[in-house]
Amino acid sequence: MTDWLTDTRASYDTVAAAYADAVRGSLTGDPYVRAALSLFATLAGGDGPVADAGCGPGHVTAHLRGLGVDAFGLDLSPAMIDVARRDHPGVRFEVGSMTRLPLEDASLSGLLAWWSLVHTPDEALPQILSGFHRVLRPGAPLAVGFHAGEGARLKTEGYGGHPMHVYVYRRTPAAMTARLQEAGFTVEAELCLDPSTPSPSAVLFARS
Structure with missing residues (x-):
């Protein structure tokens, strides 16, 4: 592993339980994020598996399954996966890195990267986004928060x-749109969240 991957895994192994407690129920109070996830669920359809890449404690993965999506979670942190399996029994969770997705080519009908690229340095983005493109079926949606x-x-x-x-x-x-285009994606929509605050966020919807 490169240093940033090692640091990310160790950090989230350390905070896994506390992080799960902090985000538990967070979707309830965020209608815009719930709407974005509902849109992604509609775009992904119900005809194949959908990966939540960097799933953390699995609350978003479980939410997608509640929307009728055949979602499963992948995360670099084994402790996060342990928490996800504990909190969401019956949902598939696996340890894995976005830098080397343990998935077959064109095997997914959708992929979600929900604030899971925020620790990824610029030089690692091309490899990761190309990997996303590889595992998605042609025309399948990608949502990046x-x-x-x-x-x-x-x-x-x-x-x-x-x-x-x-x-x-x-x-x-x-900048993120340009990165996605370089990896072979077409960006179809952009959602800005809290644009007037000191900590704005964004969600991009794209297709392979």
Whole structure:
């Protein structure tokens, strides 16, 4: 593993339980995120598996399944996967890296990267996005949520006050759109969240 992957895995192994507690029920109070996930579920349809790449404690994966999607979760952190399996029994969760997806070519009817690229440095994005393109069926949807803006900061303390060592990257929707296009995607829609606050976010919907 490169250093950023090692740091990300170790950090989220450390905060897994506290992170799960922090995000449990978070979708209930966020109608715009729920609407974005509902749109993604509609685009993905019901004719094949859908990956939640970087699923964390699995709450979004479980939400997608509640919307009728055959969703499963992948995450770099074994501790996160343990929490996801505990909290959402009967849902498929696996340890895996987005840098080398353990999936067959053209095997997915959709892929979600829900704020799971925020610790990925720019130089690693082409490999990851190309991997997303590889595993998606032609025309299948990809939804990417991310922190909007520019620059990066080092996060040294996380959920529950536990130590972490990860960089948090912000990217403009235009920059992320360009990255997706370079990987072979067509971006079809953009959703801006909290655009007037100090911590805006964005979601891009694209197709392979």
